[in-house]
Amino acid sequence: MSNGNSGNDMPDFSDVVSGASSTAAKTEATFKVYTIVSGDSLSKIAKREYGNASDWQKIFEANKDQIKDPNKIFPGQKIRIPL
Protein backbone atom coordinates (compact mmCIF):
# COMPACT_ATOMS: atom_id res chain seq x y z
CA MET A 1 0.00 0.00 0.00
CA SER A 2 1.30 3.41 -0.86
CA ASN A 3 0.97 6.47 1.34
CA GLY A 4 -0.55 9.82 0.36
CA ASN A 5 -0.06 10.60 -3.31
CA SER A 6 0.87 7.36 -4.95
CA GLY A 7 2.04 8.99 -8.16
CA ASN A 8 0.15 6.48 -10.32
CA ASP A 9 -3.51 6.26 -11.23
CA MET A 10 -4.57 6.57 -7.61
CA PRO A 11 -6.12 9.87 -6.41
CA ASP A 12 -4.10 12.43 -4.49
CA PHE A 13 -5.16 12.66 -0.83
CA SER A 14 -2.45 15.05 0.33
CA ASP A 15 -5.01 17.83 0.89
CA VAL A 16 -7.22 15.81 3.22
CA VAL A 17 -8.10 17.65 6.40
CA SER A 18 -8.49 15.55 9.54
CA GLY A 19 -9.45 16.00 13.15
CA ALA A 20 -10.58 14.11 16.21
CA SER A 21 -12.31 14.67 19.53
CA SER A 22 -13.52 12.63 22.46
CA THR A 23 -15.67 12.62 25.58
CA ALA A 24 -12.68 11.08 27.41
CA ALA A 25 -11.82 12.21 30.92
CA LYS A 26 -8.59 13.61 29.54
CA THR A 27 -7.02 13.92 26.12
CA GLU A 28 -3.25 13.64 26.32
CA ALA A 29 -2.59 14.23 22.64
CA THR A 30 -4.27 14.21 19.26
CA PHE A 31 -2.10 14.02 16.20
CA LYS A 32 -2.00 13.09 12.57
CA VAL A 33 0.68 10.69 11.46
CA TYR A 34 2.54 12.00 8.42
CA THR A 35 5.14 10.23 6.33
CA ILE A 36 7.93 12.52 5.14
CA VAL A 37 8.40 12.66 1.37
CA SER A 38 11.35 13.92 -0.65
CA GLY A 39 11.56 17.73 -0.60
CA ASP A 40 9.76 18.13 2.73
CA SER A 41 10.97 20.39 5.50
CA LEU A 42 9.33 21.03 8.85
CA SER A 43 8.46 24.58 7.77
CA LYS A 44 6.89 23.35 4.51
CA ILE A 45 4.83 20.83 6.46
CA ALA A 46 3.83 23.51 9.00
CA LYS A 47 2.77 25.84 6.19
CA ARG A 48 0.65 23.12 4.62
CA GLU A 49 -0.85 21.85 7.90
CA TYR A 50 -1.25 25.07 9.87
CA GLY A 51 -1.00 27.76 7.22
CA ASN A 52 2.07 29.22 8.91
CA ALA A 53 5.63 28.06 8.23
CA SER A 54 6.88 29.41 11.57
CA ASP A 55 4.76 26.79 13.34
CA TRP A 56 7.45 24.24 12.45
CA GLN A 57 8.58 24.33 16.09
CA LYS A 58 5.25 22.88 17.15
CA ILE A 59 5.98 19.85 14.96
CA PHE A 60 9.60 19.69 16.11
CA GLU A 61 8.53 19.71 19.79
CA ALA A 62 6.09 16.87 19.18
CA ASN A 63 8.81 14.74 17.58
CA LYS A 64 11.86 15.44 19.72
CA ASP A 65 12.12 11.75 20.48
CA GLN A 66 13.06 11.08 16.85
CA ILE A 67 14.12 14.42 15.35
CA LYS A 68 17.28 15.76 16.94
CA ASP A 69 18.04 18.34 14.27
CA PRO A 70 15.02 20.09 12.65
CA ASN A 71 16.97 20.36 9.40
CA LYS A 72 17.45 16.61 9.20
CA ILE A 73 14.32 14.71 8.33
CA PHE A 74 14.19 11.77 5.97
CA PRO A 75 11.78 10.45 3.34
CA GLY A 76 9.80 7.59 4.85
CA GLN A 77 10.13 8.93 8.38
CA LYS A 78 6.79 8.97 10.20
CA ILE A 79 6.21 12.04 12.34
CA ARG A 80 3.41 13.32 14.58
CA ILE A 81 1.59 16.46 13.56
CA PRO A 82 -0.35 17.84 16.54
CA LEU A 83 -3.98 18.64 15.69
Next chain:
Amino acid sequence: MKLMSRLSLVTAASIALAACGKKEAPPPPPPAPVAVAPAPDQVKVPVSVKQVVLANQIGVDKKAVAPMTSFAPADTIHAVVETIGSGDASVKAVWTFHKGDKSVQVNETVQELKLAGPTTSEFHISKPGGWPAGDYRVEVFLNGASVDAQKFAVK
Protein backbone atom coordinates in the same frame (compact mmCIF):
# COMPACT_ATOMS: atom_id res chain seq x y z
CA MET B 1 8.53 -28.81 113.79
CA LYS B 2 11.98 -28.55 112.40
CA LEU B 3 11.11 -31.28 109.92
CA MET B 4 7.98 -29.40 108.85
CA SER B 5 9.99 -26.24 108.23
CA ARG B 6 12.48 -28.11 106.10
CA LEU B 7 9.70 -29.75 104.12
CA SER B 8 8.06 -26.37 103.52
CA LEU B 9 11.36 -24.90 102.42
CA VAL B 10 12.01 -27.76 99.98
CA THR B 11 8.47 -27.51 98.60
CA ALA B 12 8.75 -23.75 98.13
CA ALA B 13 12.10 -24.13 96.43
CA SER B 14 10.69 -26.80 94.11
CA ILE B 15 7.76 -24.58 93.15
CA ALA B 16 10.09 -21.65 92.56
CA LEU B 17 12.37 -23.76 90.35
CA ALA B 18 9.44 -25.13 88.43
CA ALA B 19 8.10 -21.61 87.90
CA CYS B 20 11.46 -20.41 86.57
CA GLY B 21 11.66 -23.22 84.02
CA LYS B 22 8.09 -22.81 82.84
CA LYS B 23 7.73 -21.31 79.42
CA GLU B 24 4.80 -19.05 78.68
CA ALA B 25 2.38 -20.32 76.05
CA PRO B 26 3.03 -18.59 72.70
CA PRO B 27 0.54 -15.91 71.76
CA PRO B 28 -2.14 -17.06 69.38
CA PRO B 29 -1.28 -16.42 65.71
CA PRO B 30 -2.79 -13.29 64.22
CA PRO B 31 -5.91 -13.92 62.20
CA ALA B 32 -5.31 -14.63 58.55
CA PRO B 33 -5.87 -11.57 56.39
CA VAL B 34 -9.29 -11.58 54.82
CA ALA B 35 -9.39 -10.75 51.11
CA VAL B 36 -11.71 -7.82 50.58
CA ALA B 37 -13.33 -7.71 47.16
CA PRO B 38 -13.31 -4.21 45.67
CA ALA B 39 -16.64 -2.53 45.41
CA PRO B 40 -18.22 -3.02 41.99
CA ASP B 41 -17.65 0.61 41.07
CA GLN B 42 -13.93 0.27 41.87
CA VAL B 43 -13.28 -2.70 39.59
CA LYS B 44 -11.01 -1.52 36.75
CA VAL B 45 -12.33 -2.81 33.45
CA PRO B 46 -9.67 -2.79 30.72
CA VAL B 47 -10.40 -0.58 27.74
CA SER B 48 -12.06 -2.24 24.76
CA VAL B 49 -13.86 -1.00 21.68
CA LYS B 50 -17.59 -1.60 21.80
CA GLN B 51 -18.40 -0.48 18.27
CA VAL B 52 -17.34 1.70 15.35
CA VAL B 53 -19.92 3.46 13.18
CA LEU B 54 -19.60 5.89 10.29
CA ALA B 55 -21.65 9.02 9.73
CA ASN B 56 -21.54 12.40 8.04
CA GLN B 57 -22.83 14.17 11.14
CA ILE B 58 -22.30 13.77 14.87
CA GLY B 59 -24.11 15.24 17.85
CA VAL B 60 -22.69 17.15 20.81
CA ASP B 61 -22.28 13.77 22.51
CA LYS B 62 -19.95 12.82 19.61
CA LYS B 63 -22.32 10.03 18.58
CA ALA B 64 -23.40 9.44 14.99
CA VAL B 65 -26.62 11.21 14.09
CA ALA B 66 -27.40 8.57 11.46
CA PRO B 67 -24.98 5.70 10.81
CA MET B 68 -24.22 5.20 7.12
CA THR B 69 -21.77 3.49 4.77
CA SER B 70 -22.31 5.56 1.62
CA PHE B 71 -21.22 9.18 1.40
CA ALA B 72 -21.35 12.10 -0.99
CA PRO B 73 -18.10 13.68 -2.30
CA ALA B 74 -18.59 16.83 -0.22
CA ASP B 75 -19.24 14.99 3.06
CA THR B 76 -17.11 15.15 6.16
CA ILE B 77 -16.78 11.51 7.12
CA HIS B 78 -16.77 10.64 10.81
CA ALA B 79 -15.73 7.36 12.40
CA VAL B 80 -17.32 7.19 15.84
CA VAL B 81 -15.53 4.83 18.22
CA GLU B 82 -17.32 3.79 21.39
CA THR B 83 -15.17 2.30 24.12
CA ILE B 84 -15.78 0.85 27.55
CA GLY B 85 -13.34 0.49 30.42
CA SER B 86 -10.84 2.80 32.00
CA GLY B 87 -7.14 3.51 31.69
CA ASP B 88 -4.73 4.89 29.13
CA ALA B 89 -5.72 4.27 25.53
CA SER B 90 -4.16 5.11 22.20
CA VAL B 91 -6.95 5.04 19.61
CA LYS B 92 -5.93 5.28 15.97
CA ALA B 93 -7.95 5.52 12.77
CA VAL B 94 -6.28 4.64 9.47
CA TRP B 95 -8.29 5.62 6.38
CA THR B 96 -7.55 4.05 3.01
CA PHE B 97 -8.85 4.23 -0.56
CA HIS B 98 -9.11 1.01 -2.60
CA LYS B 99 -9.16 0.56 -6.34
CA GLY B 100 -8.92 -2.98 -7.67
CA ASP B 101 -6.07 -4.65 -5.85
CA LYS B 102 -4.36 -1.32 -5.08
CA SER B 103 -4.81 0.86 -2.06
CA VAL B 104 -3.50 4.19 -0.86
CA GLN B 105 -3.51 5.68 2.61
CA VAL B 106 -5.78 8.68 2.98
CA ASN B 107 -5.08 9.65 6.57
CA GLU B 108 -3.84 8.33 9.91
CA THR B 109 -4.87 10.08 13.12
CA VAL B 110 -4.21 9.14 16.74
CA GLN B 111 -5.85 10.18 20.00
CA GLU B 112 -4.04 9.43 23.26
CA LEU B 113 -6.66 9.37 25.98
CA LYS B 114 -7.18 8.75 29.66
CA LEU B 115 -10.48 6.93 29.93
CA ALA B 116 -12.64 6.70 33.03
CA GLY B 117 -15.58 4.68 31.76
CA PRO B 118 -17.69 4.53 28.62
CA THR B 119 -16.33 7.04 26.11
CA THR B 120 -17.20 8.17 22.61
CA SER B 121 -14.35 9.33 20.41
CA GLU B 122 -14.62 10.49 16.84
CA PHE B 123 -12.21 10.87 13.94
CA HIS B 124 -13.16 12.86 10.89
CA ILE B 125 -11.77 13.57 7.45
CA SER B 126 -12.78 15.96 4.71
CA LYS B 127 -11.34 16.86 1.32
CA PRO B 128 -11.63 20.43 0.02
CA GLY B 129 -11.95 19.34 -3.60
CA GLY B 130 -14.39 16.54 -2.77
CA TRP B 131 -13.82 12.82 -2.32
CA PRO B 132 -13.08 10.76 -5.42
CA ALA B 133 -15.84 8.21 -5.94
CA GLY B 134 -14.85 4.71 -4.93
CA ASP B 135 -14.31 2.29 -2.11
CA TYR B 136 -12.77 3.26 1.18
CA ARG B 137 -12.01 1.62 4.49
CA VAL B 138 -11.24 2.80 8.00
CA GLU B 139 -9.38 0.53 10.39
CA VAL B 140 -9.40 1.31 14.11
CA PHE B 141 -6.53 0.36 16.39
CA LEU B 142 -6.54 0.28 20.18
CA ASN B 143 -3.10 0.44 21.76
CA GLY B 144 -1.55 -0.72 18.51
CA ALA B 145 -3.87 -3.67 17.88
CA SER B 146 -6.44 -3.65 15.11
CA VAL B 147 -9.89 -3.92 16.68
CA ASP B 148 -12.35 -3.02 13.94
CA ALA B 149 -12.57 -2.10 10.26
CA GLN B 150 -15.45 -0.58 8.33
CA LYS B 151 -15.84 -0.32 4.57
CA PHE B 152 -17.66 2.58 2.98
CA ALA B 153 -18.17 4.10 -0.43
CA VAL B 154 -18.28 7.58 -1.91
CA LYS B 155 -20.81 7.94 -4.75
